[in-house]
Amino acid sequence: MPQDKPVSKELFTLAFPVILSNLSRVLMSVVDVAMVGRLGAAALAATGMGAMLFWGALSLVIGIRTGVQTVASRRLGQKKYDQCGTALHNGLFMATVYALPMSLAGWLLAKDFIPYFINDIKATPLTIEYSSIVFLGLLFSAYSFVFQGFYTGVEKTKIHMNVSITSNVINVYLNAGLIYGSEGVKLFFSETAPPLAFLSHLWQWTTFPAMGVKGAAIATL
Numbered sequence: 001m002p003q004d005k006p007v008s009k010e011l012f013t014l015a016f017p018v019i020l021s022n023l024s025r026v027l028m029s030v031v032d033v034a035m036v037g038r039l040g041a042a043a044l045a046a047t048g049m050g051a052m053l054f055w056g057a058l059s060l061v062i063g064i065r066t067g068v069q070t071v072a073s074r075r076l077g078q079k080k081y082d083q084c085g086t087a088l089h090n091g092l093f094m095a096t097v098y099a100l101p102m103s104l105a106g107w108l109l110a111k112d113f114i115p116y117f118i119n120d121i122k123a124t125p126l127t128i129e130y131s132s133i134v135f136l137g138l139l140f141s142a143y144s145f146v147f148q149g150f151y152t153g154v155e156k157t158k159i160h161m162n163v164s165i166t167s168n169v170i171n172v173y174l175n176a177g178l179i180y181g182s183e184g185v186k187l188f189f190s191e192t193a194p195p196l197a198f199l200s201h202l203w204q205w206t207t208f209p210a211m212g213v214k215g216a217a218i219a220t221l
Contacts, residue, residue, distance in 0.1 A: 017161035018152060028168040035175050035188075036216050043213050046126035049118050050217070054134050057102055061142045064094050065149035072153030084154050091146040099142035106135025126213045133217035140221075171219055173199065178215030182208035 029051070036047045068091035075083040110132035118127050144164075151160045176199075177185050186200040211218070 014152070014155060014157050017157035018148075021148070021157075021161040021164040024165045024168045028171055031172050032175060032216060032220075034192075035172075035179055036213065038188075039179070039212055042120065042122035042126055045118065045120065045123040046130050046213050047216055049114075049123075049127050050130040050134055053106075053114075053117070053131055054138065057106065057135070057138060058099075058141055058145070060098065061095055061145045064091050064098075064142075065145040067091065067149070068146055069149035069153040072150050076154050084150070087153070088146065088150040091149065092143060095142040095146050096139065099139040103135050103138040106138065107132050110135065130213050130217045133214065134220050137221040174219035175216055176200075177203045177208065178211050178219050179213075180215075181210030182206065184210050 032047065032051075033044065037044045068087050071087040072084045075081070075087065110128050114128045114131060115124060118124055144160075147163075148160045151157055176188055180188050182203045185203050186197070189197040189200045
């Protein structure tokens with residue numbers, strides 16, 4: 001099949017920001033694991049199980065994202081630009097209807113359903129603490145998926161890429177401070193990334209306690 005260079009270039013221009021956006025999300029998860037892993041096996045198991053449950057709940061929003069992307073793209077091709085926004089608004093409404101009650105359920109009921117998935121004297125309480133917090137952010141993560149579908153549909157993939165990369169970098173920085181505290185964050189940066197050790201000074205304006213797994217969950221919000 002012959003290749004069409006202009007089409008290939010256009011596809012790459014649209015796809016590359018999406019690739020970077022998704023890659024930044026994966027790298028953020030890897031960094032999270034590396035940070036929490038320093039706290040021990042129980043903390044690592046707690047965040048791993050909590051993240052799995054969170055992404056399991058969030059995965060249902062992928063269908064909404066695909067729908068918004070499809071409709072917005074079609075309306076863009078038809079030059080019905082106002083209806084592109086209508087697709088976004090409807091997608092956000094559907095995401096709210098699903099994610100808001102799911103978020104509240106995860107926050108309120110984590111202590112009831114987590115023991116069915118993990119039964120360890122150390123890991124279970126940490127998993128409950130982590131999951132109950134990260135589920136509060138389910139609605140905002142659902143909105144992020146919907147916006148990704150919209151911006152992909154209207155061929156503005158760089159917007160979501162910039163937002164994703166920026167938010168993930170902030171998440172990693174907050175992780176370091178909230179997990180290890182104002183004193184531990186200095187040691188973390190000096191041991192793992194000496195060139196970035198200066199970043200720890202921003203946490204020195206006050207004495208901030210190490211929050212461990214709870215800090216990782218708050219940073220994820």
